[in-house]
Amino acid sequence: MAMQRVEDERGTAEGPTGPEAVLAGLDEQQRAAAEAVRGPVCILAGAGTGKTRTITHRIAYGVHLGEYVPEQVLAVTFTARAAGELRGRLSALGVGGVQARTFHAAAMRQLRYFAPRVLGGPMPELIENKLRVVAGAATRARLTTDRTSLRDLASEIEWAKTTLATPEDYPARAAAAGRDLPFDASAVAEVYRGYEAAKQRDGALDFEDLLLVTAYAIEEHRDVAREVRAQYRHFVVDEYQDVNPLQQRLLDAWLGGRAEVCVVGDPNQTIYSFTGADPEYLLGFADRYGDAEVVKLERDYRSTPQVVGLANRLIGQAPPRKGLPGLRLLGQRAEGPAPTFVEHPDEPAEAAAVARACRELVDGGLPASEIAVLFRINAQSQVYESALADLGVPYVLKGGERFFERPEIREAVLLLRGAAAGGNDPGALVPAVRDVLASTGWVEHRPPPGGTARDRWQSLAALVDLAVDLVAEQPTLDLAGFVAHLAERANAQHAPTVQGVTLASMHAAKGLEWDAVFVVGLVDGVVPIAQSQSRPEAVEEERRLLYVAVTRAREQLTLSWSLARNPGGRRSRPRSRFLDGLAPDAAAAPRRPAKRPKVVLEGEAGELFERLRAWRSTTAEAASVPAYVVFTDATLQAIAETRPTTVRELSALPGVGARKLDLYGAEVIATVEGGHASEQGGHTS
Known part of the structure; x- marks a missing residue:
């Protein structure tokens, strides 16, 4: 009875107290996904559709129904950050004990426990950087290398291991996949063979071995399989379109033929095949599990209908893919400006125009951190770094070193x-x-x-x-x-950049979002990248990569290209083929960026929005900070539209982090309820 009382109190203080309360606030599609607590389930979640919210509420709903024991649920993600976010949200929903980990972290935990039984001793040393071992193997293979070619060799070995290719079948597999190799395939295979031999001699494992040996331990040791499968009975796999054959093998070992698995993914965001990811696991899920329940999330709460419409047209030009039904996003936000297409004479002119537009947005009150410039390859960053620095616009580089x-x-x-x-x-x-x-x-x-x-x-x-x-x-x-x-x-470039414009490759931008996004350098040979053009499937992955870039924008989107690389050069570079049918046929002259749309709300939402703006103005003045530092208009609009009544509901909205909850949570809730913080007795968390 004491334990039950503690749990009830925890539910009241930290999260919803019953199944229906957990589902409150979900839209119709999210609710359908959350209610599908028994596997197999496939959630097709489009960009900006509230995927993480749906996953966490589904797990919490299953726990509150009594279908799940929290400690028997394993949620697998691809980044430690995503795993931490899942754990935090589940805790806020009153569901502790769920294991949310990356594939590697989950395998590490299990292998460390089972190593004495499976390997005959403690956990082997883990190689965190392959280059030293790869360098030794390359030397023995009589290859002349530098740090760059060593990194490429290490990447090829990782690709081979994640796709379950051995040194013997690597050349054929690499040729079939159209790999862009630093050396002859047979030479890479020789280095791969020497690398594996060196690891075995030293008694060490790499990160791919963590997954492989853990899968082997479960497959070949019945007692290990019984313990693991008794511990974990329900599985959730996020970003399932990015799973590679090695990860799928481990997942199959965990499942042991059971079907209590929920996979979540977006076939339109499959952009990592070069690392070994295989979208066929997602696309073929319904074929693999004939009784699978497939739920689509298509209501996009991130982007304006204008951005969503462009994204739909872009991905709609792709050839149909076999497998699961396609996704078509439905914009849920207020109307915004139409995406802008701009043609420039050369790359420096393009960069200068983008930098001027960023300067105007920042001067107009948009935080620099809410602006991004996205390009295909990291080498493109230099001209934008220079252009922004010339105008005194702070910037930060994501996914790459400073030039x-x-x-x-x-x-x-x-x-x-x-x-x-x-x-x-x-x-x-x-x-x-x-x-x-x-x-x-x-x-x-x-x-x-x-x-x-x-x-x-x-x-x-x-x-x-x-x-x-x-x-x-x-x-x-x-x-x-x-x-x-x-x-x-x-x-x-070494100036402070805490509030900087983000410069990032399209790959590095996945999972992020900004109010204003500039997608630049959109010429054939760059998007799609030149080396992809011999293979139709690689070209289509490049289209999906552009789709990912487009769907990073919440409100303002500019797509641009330049006809020449250098000033005075021949203006002969064709714009990206992916813009055909999307961009105007006539060359567009450089233009000033559209002003951010004025928020227009009616009725009670409009009245609340104005109260929130008045509160923000007073709060910002008292703290001697710009108003947007408290909350942006976009965040105030979300608050006015959803009318959160608890700090937990407020925390689910975009732009509301832990620090802002501590500073302003109680006052915002009081403003929503029409009172004052002092009347509410302080914070409501």
């Missing part, structure tokens, strides 16, 4: 500085830069195979492009002047 901090750029700058100290012809800057870069092995007009190597080549090529641009403006500029200019740019 001037990249190893190849630091090495090149050192060599350029040394060459400048030896004297040079003032009229030969560009040839001098080319000669210095050639000494590092860089060959102009010959980008190498291999993803990392190609990025390195592109970064060095950007230095030559910069030299060409500067000489056009300053014909007498010499190498010493060029090196000084690089130092000035590097110093400018």
